[in-house]
Amino acid sequence: MLSLDPPHPVLQKNRVQFLDFHQGAPLAEYSFVVCDTELTGLNKRKDEIISIGAVRIVNLQIQLDQTFHRFIRPVNINPNKATLIHRITPEELKKADPAEEVLPQFIEFCDNSLIVGHFVGLDMYFLNKTARQVLGGTLSNPGVDTMRLARRYKDSGQTDHYGHHDHASAYNLDALAKEFGLPAFKPHDALEDALQTAYLFLYLIKKFKDGGINSLKELYRAGRILH
Amino acid sequence: MAADVHSLAPEVVVEFFAKIMPFKELDHETLHGMARHVKVDFFPKGTRLFHAGETTISHLLFIQQGGVKSFITDDEGEVTLKDYRGEGDYIGALGIIRGTKASLDVETVEDTFCFLLPQAIFLDLINTQPGFSQYYLKSFSEKFVGTAYAELRRHKMTRRGDENLYLFSMQVGDLVKKPLRKASADSTIQQAAQQMATHRVASLLIHQPGRPDEIIGIITDRDLSSKVLAPGLAYTEQVRCIMSSPVASVLSQSTCFDALLKMMSCSIHHLAVERRGKIIGVITSHDITLIQGVSPYSLFKEVGKQQKIPDLYPLSKKIPEMIRNLIKEGAKSGNISRMISILNDHILERLLTLLEEEIGPPPVPYCWLLMGSEGRREQTFKTDQDNAIIYADPKNEQQAKEAEEYFSRFTRKAIDHLVECGYPLCPGEIMAVNPKWCQPLSVWKGYFKDWVSSPDPQEILHATIFFDFRSGFGKASFADELRQYLSDLTERHELYLLHLANQCLAGKAPLSFFRNFIVEKNGEHKNKLDIKHQGLTPFVNFARLLALRHGIKETNTLARLHVLAKENIIDESLWVKAVDAYEMQMQLRIIHQLNQLEIDAEPDNHVAPDELSELEKRMLRDAFEVIDRLHSVLKTMFPTP
Numbered sequence: 001m002l003s004l005d006p007p008h009p010v011l012q013k014n015r016v017q018f019l020d021f022h023q024g025a026p027l028a029e030y031s032f033v034v035c036d037t038e039l040t041g042l043n044k045r046k047d048e049i050i051s052i053g054a055v056r057i058v059n060l061q062i063q064l065d066q067t068f069h070r071f072i073r074p075v076n077i078n079p080n081k082a083t084l085i086h087r088i089t090p091e092e093l094k095k096a097d098p099a100e101e102v103l104p105q106f107i108e109f110c111d112n113s114l115i116v117g118h119f120v121g122l123d124m125y126f127l128n129k130t131a132r133q134v135l136g137g138t139l140s141n142p143g144v145d146t147m148r149l150a151r152r153y154k155d156s157g158q159t160d161h162y163g164h165h166d167h168a169s170a171y172n173l174d175a176l177a178k179e180f181g182l183p184a185f186k187p188h189d190a191l192e193d194a195l196q197t198a199y200l201f202l203y204l205i206k207k208f209k210d211g212g213i214n215s216l217k218e219l220y221r222a223g224r225i226l227h
Numbered sequence: 228m229a230a231d232v233h234s235l236a237p238e239v240v241v242e243f244f245a246k247i248m249p250f251k252e253l254d255h256e257t258l259h260g261m262a263r264h265v266k267v268d269f270f271p272k273g274t275r276l277f278h279a280g281e282t283t284i285s286h287l288l289f290i291q292q293g294g295v296k297s298f299i300t301d302d303e304g305e306v307t308l309k310d311y312r313g314e315g316d317y318i319g320a321l322g323i324i325r326g327t328k329a330s331l332d333v334e335t336v337e338d339t340f341c342f343l344l345p346q347a348i349f350l351d352l353i354n355t356q357p358g359f360s361q362y363y364l365k366s367f368s369e370k371f372v373g374t375a376y377a378e379l380r381r382h383k384m385t386r387r388g389d390e391n392l393y394l395f396s397m398q399v400g401d402l403v404k405k406p407l408r409k410a411s412a413d414s415t416i417q418q419a420a421q422q423m424a425t426h427r428v429a430s431l432l433i434h435q436p437g438r439p440d441e442i443i444g445i446i447t448d449r450d451l452s453s454k455v456l457a458p459g460l461a462y463t464e465q466v467r468c469i470m471s472s473p474v475a476s477v478l479s480q481s482t483c484f485d486a487l488l489k490m491m492s493c494s495i496h497h498l499a500v501e502r503r504g505k506i507i508g509v510i511t512s513h514d515i516t517l518i519q520g521v522s523p524y525s526l527f528k529e530v531g532k533q534q535k536i537p538d539l540y541p542l543s544k545k546i547p548e549m550i551r552n553l554i555k556e557g558a559k560s561g562n563i564s565r566m567i568s569i570l571n572d573h574i575l576e577r578l579l580t581l582l583e584e585e586i587g588p589p590p591v592p593y594c595w596l597l598m599g600s601e602g603r604r605e606q607t608f609k610t611d612q613d614n615a616i617i618y619a620d621p622k623n624e625q626q627a628k629e630a631e632e633y634f635s636r637f638t639r640k641a642i643d644h645l646v647e648c649g650y651p652l653c654p655g656e657i658m659a660v661n662p663k664w665c666q667p668l669s670v671w672k673g674y675f676k677d678w679v680s681s682p683d684p685q686e687i688l689h690a691t692i693f694f695d696f697r698s699g700f701g702k703a704s705f706a707d708e709l710r711q712y713l714s715d716l717t718e719r720h721e722l723y724l725l726h727l728a729n730q731c732l733a734g735k736a737p738l739s740f741f742r743n744f745i746v747e748k749n750g751e752h753k754n755k756l757d758i759k760h761q762g763l764t765p766f767v768n769f770a771r772l773l774a775l776r777h778g779i780k781e782t783n784t785l786a787r788l789h790v791l792a793k794e795n796i797i798d799e800s801l802w803v804k805a806v807d808a809y810e811m812q813m814q815l816r817i818i819h820q821l822n823q824l825e826i827d828a829e830p831d832n833h834v835a836p837d838e839l840s841e842l843e844k845r846m847l848r849d850a851f852e853v854i855d856r857l858h859s860v861l862k863t864m865f866p867t868p
Contacts, residue, residue, distance in 0.1 A: 055237075060268070061266040061267060061268045061343065062266060062267035062268075063266055064237055064240055064262070064263070064264075064265050064266060064267060065263045065264055065265075067237060180338075181292075181338065182292075182340070183239070183291055183292045183340055185239065191237065192238075195237060195239065198267075199267070199269070199340065202267070202268070202269040203269055203338070206269050206270070206271050207271050207338075
């Protein structure tokens with residue numbers, strides 16, 4: 001896969017944006033893109049992204065006028081798998097644009113925001129895998145994982161809900177949304193999942209605030225992913 | 228194409244606005260257009276959203292999930308709860324439309340998600356959409372203007388036409404129109420009268436000579452006729468001879484309702500209005516009657532005027548309708564039960580006065596005691612008679628016999644008249660007509676002594692009714708003496724208090740069951756909640772127990788809690804929470820009973836949680852959390868060996 005060509009211009013710009021990225025400012029000064037990808041499966045070698053949903057957070061408020069939702073035509077359409085969970089029909093996927101068209105739009109949408117996701121490492125893996133294949137490079141946006149944040153939050157004992165605290169409880173998005181009493185979204189739709197994640201993210205960072213997460217550095221310590 | 232996709236409003240916003248007024252009236256395109264501009268914010272429980280007079284409102288806030296309370300904090304830091312708002316409600320419209328800062332303090336009482344509609348977009352809708360400005364301006368009179376528990380009323384009460392909200396919306400400061408007129412205490416009566424005539428005022432404040440800011444009294448035109456003309460006092464006397472002192476005052480931010488309550492409970496017609504420690508004017512009962520139309524005050528006056536007992540019957544039956552109006556105007560439960568108590572007391576006073584005139588004066592002085600909820604001034608609509616009589620210890624056999632005969636006749640008539648007035652008999656026969664509860668002071672002391680020193684669980688339960696006694700009519704000093712006696716007793720009998728504490732704890736609500744009940748929307752439990760016994764009684768018991776332990780003479784639960792907090796016996800935050808929880812439940816109970824009265828059902832205390840709104844359920848759940856805290860306080864204070 002090694003390519004000697006320079007990466008796609010959108011990636012070059014993306015890299016420049018993060019050349020001198022500072023972590024010292026208060027959280028409210030950063031913008032975040034909360035995203036979710038739907039995949040044909042979880043096999044890191046074979047599977048592909050078939051949709052991306054994302055919403056931007058500026059000033060620690062979800063900007064509902066800045067959302068991103070696209071289907072992506074996979075190289076191998078395997079209808080059974082794709083329709084099973086996501087309710088995306090093979091026809092929809094056949095009509096969708098290929099990754100080389102959608103991904104640059106997504107990277108532009110991300111702009112200089114940090115990428116937030118639930119178990120974001122998986123999304124980042126597939127995004128970067130696809131980016132390498134079709135754009136010749138990877139994304140430079142740092143990522144924040146809401147699953148790690150949630151774990152930290154629960155471990156810190158800050159939860160003040162009335163329900164019983166089952167520490168073995170699941171950390172999947174729906175379970176956390178239910179446990180924290182967040183407004184519910186339809187699962188397994190990339191945009192709705194991204195919104196659900198955005199609500200979770202907002203909930204966590206604001207509940208955390210007095211518990212010590214006020215700057216990006218502190219957030220990073222709590223929810224960093226490696227990439 | 229790409230741009231369109233990016234700016235499509237998510238379904239969740241459109242669905243939300245499509246359900247609420249006045250947005251549901253918008254056409255599809257406009258709705259989607261406005262929804263695109265919406266942001267989401269999250270405010271943890273306890274976040275202060277608005278500071279009255281400080282916060283500039285940049286967005287109209289819509290509660291997607293959660294709840295807020297609005298309140299006013301006066302100069303002295305006293306907090307008055309104004310309103311609760313929950314899902315689908317908005318905050319901040321008035322400020323945006325008027326271009327002013329926030330007029331109320333607003334704080335989240337739950338973790339709250341809000342949709343934020345930018346000011347400019349909202350103003351654009353107000354200017355372009357038919358019905359929008361009307362909707363928001365109309366709802367100001369219903370929601371903004373000082374109405375408490377707007378949500379409770381909206382769910383529970385159907386409004387009949389346009390009712391005046393003045394009693395609760397208007398602050399007494401607004402009634403002060405005329406400049407303050409005052410005279411020095413050493414001026415003559417004639418000078419004062421001249422000043423009143425010149426300025427055409429019916430009252431004059433009197434200040435300390437040489438210190439015009441130090442108001443020490445008030446004279447009214449009635450003083451001139453009754454204290455000067457009638458007795459023939461010289462006009463050259465100093466005005467200080469005829470002034471009433473000190474002057475009762477209210478804070479300018481108090482509602483007219485509070486002022487009215489104060490006038491009624493003190494039987495005065497004039498109140499000085501105070502702003503930041505300075506008297507700015509005087510308001511009269513007439514001022515309030517003018518803004519009110521048919522007022523509680525006119526009912527109060529009517530009662531006082533009656534010369535025949537049967538003429539009191541129809542008046543007392545007007546109370547529920549009057550209370551109904553008060554609730555619609557936004558009265559808080561604390562105010563309502565105070566008002567009910569004042570009116571009931573007034574009827575009782577008139578009734579017993581007339582009865583004494585009818586059958587002749589008693590052979591010995593007596594005090595008519597009120598007990599139970601009446602004693603605590605916590606009545607709602609269903610007010611069983613709980614009363615008793617203490618009379619002076621007779622000097623000899625002869626007098627003892629006379630007293631027994633007199634009070635037996637007196638109480639029988641009194642109780643019958645009270646039934647006619649609409650106060651049902653006490654099923655437990657705790658009434659003055661029961662010879663056991665119509666006794667000389669020394670016998671009463673003996674009763675209390677027995678109860679406190681031999682705590683049999685059955686007796687304890689029984690006795691709790693008696694511990695909340697207060698004087699309703701007659702010689703109040705008997706009640707005071709008995710109260711003092713009881714305080715001395717209970718402060719010494721820690722063991723007795725321990726028994727009471729155990730009783731409180733035994734009455735613990737089935738909380739886990741209740742939680743599920745409240746959370747599960749479609750549970751199979753169709754049981755209703757006994758809001759009196761499960762919800763309110765724990766607060767009443769707690770306050771009574773600690774009041775007994777610390778010699779607090781108040782009988783009202785909120786007043787007891789207040790004293791407990793002031794004396795640092797319970798901490799401030801617990802006090803605030805307990806007051807909120809107690810008032811909220813009282814409010815639910817009153818509205819529940821009012822609804823029953825409307826369909827001619829017998830008022831009871833069984834509320835169906837299924838019929839409560841989400842916010843009410845959550846508030847109710849919070850209230851039960853507070854009961855837990857009260858119980859843990861009790862456990863710490865009275866550790867079981």
